[in-house]
Amino acid sequence: MNSFKLFKHSLYQFTDLNQAKKMPFWKVIFYVFFLSIILALPITKQIFSIMQDIKNDGQEIAKKLPDFDIKDGTLHTAKSAEGFIYQTNSIIFTFDPDGKRSLSDVTADSIGNAVGLGFLQDEFVVSLPNSGTADSLLGSNQFEVPYANSTLDGLSSKNLKQALDEASVPFWIKLIVFVFTLYPTFINLVINLLFITIGANLYSKIRLYNLRFLDCLKITTYCATLPVIISSLLHFFNRSFDDSFLIVITSLLIFFFAIRKEERQTPPLV
Incomplete structure (x- = not known):
């Protein structure tokens, strides 16, 4: 048999x-x-569904973004641009060009399994949900990318929206x-x-x-x-x-x- x-x-x-x-x-x-x-x-x-949700939520958030770009380690926006906080099912997003918020504030906003993301005055920040797995694999659940280290130089609201629209998960x-x-x-x-x-x-x-x-x-x-x-x-x-x-x-x-x-x-x- x-x-x-x-x-x-x-x-x-x-x-x-x-x-x-x-x-x-x-x-x-x-x-x-x-x-x-x-x-x-x-x-x-379930993992693929979460990835798709994050992509869709990212596109939704991108529509709310004012025009901005990052040049020479500085976040540039129009004078009329105002900061805001926007929440979806998978992301809690902060846009704060005026320096009113910090990484700890973005982390405090996180609820459940939502990922905290933020373009702050001097840095881009990520706050993952509290998880022992994340801490053991990555060493921390909070990450900061200062604009001054030129990693994000050239990024703008326009190419960010375009990237999200064209994003797909390769095989x-x-x-x-x-x-x-x-x-x-x-x-x-x-x-x-x-x-x-x-x-x-x-x-x-x-x-x-x-x-x-x-x-x-x-x-x-x-x-x-x-x-x-x-x-x-x-x-x-x-x-x-x-x-x-x-x-x-x-x-x-x-x-x-x-x-x-x-x-x-x-x-x-x-």
Whole structure:
């Protein structure tokens, strides 16, 4: 029996999943990758949706921007230009050419998962949502780009609006996002499968089934197929859904059905 047949049996014919114990281990590993891809799809879609929201919100904010340009380390605007704060679903934007606000003020404005952005009098600032992940990866959730260091020299409201209108996410960026999403998903699934296998192996010993730990691992991997698919579908509707409990418990229940055809050892005589 191959992985495709086991996949079909994992959806409706659980009692044949005990045949997974005969599968080569390298095929089982590839199947774990396949399940990880299923779990990573809704997370990747959510990330792409957030990126699109930020782009759309950026275009909305750009329409509100007065004419400005950055030359020789200085922000130049028309005399009539006034500062403002504008909030969308993903961005809280500050335009303050008069020096009334600071990075700490932009950070204080941030609510929930919104990103704080600001063109201040002397610098461009970014404030990411408070997150331990951001701090560990980037070292901080607040960033300043002074106009004086010439990084933003030549930037103007006109070319900023044009860049936002023409912006699109290249395929290679999407691929990188997917790979970075797949890695932690794979690790988390492996950990869940180990927990399932420990429970399954204990159950098989109590019930006197002649199954090794590796046999239980192979069987539970295919038993996790339906729970993984259900978890992935639920993720499309609820981003904060924690799938670990569902996958572990449901996979164990399917395992109980899967090994019913297994031969049991004769209990020792007392």
